[in-house]
Amino acid sequence: MAIRKSKKTTPAVETPVAVEAVTETASETPVASEPVEAHVESAASETPVAESTGPKTLSIDIGGSGVKLMVLDENGTPLTERARQDTPQPAKPQPIVDVIVALANSQTVGFDRISVGFPGVVHDGVVYTAPNLDPDWRGYDLAGTLSQVLGKPARVANDADVQGFGAIEGKGLELVLTLGTGLGSALFIDGRLVPNLELAHHPFRKGCTYEEQLGRAALDKAGKKKWNKRVRKAIELLAAIINHRALYIGGGNAKKLEGELPTNVRTVSNEAGILGGIALWRY
Ligand code: BGC
Numbered sequence: 644m645a646i647r648k649s650k651k652t653t654p655a656v657e658t659p660v661a662v663e664a665v666t667e668t669a670s671e672t673p674v675a676s677e678p679v680e681a682h683v684e685s686a687a688s689e690t691p692v693a694e695s696t697g698p699k700t701l702s703i704d705i706g707g708s709g710v711k712l713m714v715l716d717e718n719g720t721p722l723t724e725r726a727r728q729d730t731p732q733p734a735k736p737q738p739i740v741d742v743i744v745a746l747a748n749s750q751t752v753g754f755d756r757i758s759v760g761f762p763g764v765v766h767d768g769v770v771y772t773a774p775n776l777d778p779d780w781r782g783y784d785l786a787g788t789l790s791q792v793l794g795k796p797a798r799v800a801n802d803a804d805v806q807g808f809g810a811i812e813g814k815g816l817e818l819v820l821t822l823g824t825g826l827g828s829a830l831f832i833d834g835r836l837v838p839n840l841e842l843a844h845h846p847f848r849k850g851c852t853y854e855e856q857l858g859r860a861a862l863d864k865a866g867k868k869k870w871n872k873r874v875r876k877a878i879e880l881l882a883a884i885i886n887h888r889a890l891y892i893g894g895g896n897a898k899k900l901e902g903e904l905p906t907n908v909r910t911v912s913n914e915a916g917i918l919g920g921i922a923l924w925r926y
Contacts, residue, residue, distance in 0.1 A: 695722065701747055701754040701795070702920030704802060705761050706730060707775040707824025707859070708895070710742045711917060714752045719809075719921035722752045725914065734776035736783045744792055757789050757797035758920030760805030762825055764839045768799045774844070774854075775825045798923040801839050802916060803827025808836070809919030810891040810911040818887040821894030821916070822862075822874070826854040830885070842881075853877060862896055871901050878908060891915075 697717025704711045708730055714722045726746045731738035747754075763773040768786025789797040806827065807819035813834030820842075821827030828842035843854040855861060857877060862870045878890065882905070892900065893911040900910060 695720075698755040698924070699752060700921055700924060701750070701757045701793070702917045703743055703757065703759045704805070704916040704920075705739060705743075705759065705776075706802065706895075706916075707734070707762060710739060710746065712743070712746050712750075713917055714750050714754050715918070715921050717921075719918055721918070723750050725917065726750065730776075734773075735779045736777075736785075736788075739776070740788055740792060743789065747793055755795060756924060757793060757795050758805070758923040759785060759789065759797065759799040760802035760916055760920065761785060761799050762802045762827070764841065765799050765801055766839075768797065770799075772841075800836075800923055801827070801829070803829040803840075804836055804838055805919040805923070806893045806911075806916040807831055807891070807919065808922035809915030809917070810893060812889065815888035816886065818881065818885055818890045820877075820881075820890065820892050822857060822892060822896035822899075823894035824859045826857045827894060828853075830887075847877060847880070848873075859896065862899065867899055867901070870899070874900060875904075878905065 695716035699717070699722060700715045700719075702713060702715050709727050710730055711725055711727045713725045716722050726749055728742050728746055731742060761770060761773070762775055763780065764771040765785070768784060770780045770783045770785055773780035786797040786799045789799075803819055803821045806821050807817070807829035810819055811817045811831050811834065813831070815833065817831045819827070819829040819831070826843040828840045830837040830840045843858075844852050847853040847856050849856075856873050857870070861873075865873070874892075881887075881890070888907065890905075890908045891911045892904075892908065893913055893915050895913055897910045897913070904910075
């Protein structure tokens with residue numbers, strides 16, 4: 644059987660969810676006045692904007708190689724096209740916040756609240772780890788900072804957790820893996836998140852962690868064929884441990900998967916990483 648692509652384009656979960664997230668400090672502060680120049684690859688101007696009366700969410704996906712965002716309506720439907728800028732290097736907090744502000748200012752549709760998927764452990768909007776960005780992130784109040792500079796309430800969760808919300812069906816035990824710069828993982832029970840599951844740095848095989856074997860550096864080093872074999876091994880191992888009903892594989896490198904996958908495994912569009920952002924406001 645060939646790899647199945649999920650047809651889903653909007654998050655499916657309707658159930659209220661518990662997310663490790665959040666700081667909601669709406670502020671009156673206007674949008675920062677000195678944004679860095681935005682290199683918006685795909686601007687919003689072509690997209691017809693649907694009539695939408697509910698709150699609009701600026702949904703942001705911070706990755707090791709790119710920062711992406713778009714505005715979603717109250718149902719999670721995109722109102723703008725995805726805007727992207729390379730992640731600044733070194734990937735320290737301030738330059739990344741500057742990129743977010745620049746991209747946010749480039750959006751043609753306003754927003755009332757902010758959701759962020761962050762590539763590390765996040766508690767109550769504060770970053771604990773950022774293995775593929777920079778050590779300076781430790782203890783950084785990302786939700787508080789974005790609330791202040793963009794003047795809207797912000798919620799922040801782990802990037803794989805957010806991606807998962809955009810991928811799952813909300814039934815039974817569902818596992819999500821993201822194959823990108825790092826290895827993301829997320830677990831859901833009947834649509835409720837078990838936040839901050841970190842498989843990435845857990846031992847996998849040959850003295851290496853999952854991320855060391857399956858992350859972008861490993862793909863570049865080992866090549867597609869070996870890397871594909873490893874992904875399959877990880878799928879088998881995790882199925883034996885977790886016994887999930889379904890596994891969704893997203894992230895920028897999911898498209899590099901070749902050949903058959905077990906019937907309960909499907910790849911999902913990387914856009915789920917942004918579309919899932921709406922779920923952070925559903926509880
Ligand atoms: C981090 C995870 C993150 C993943 C994907 C890993 O290195 O520990 O928290 O979800 O990379 O970005």
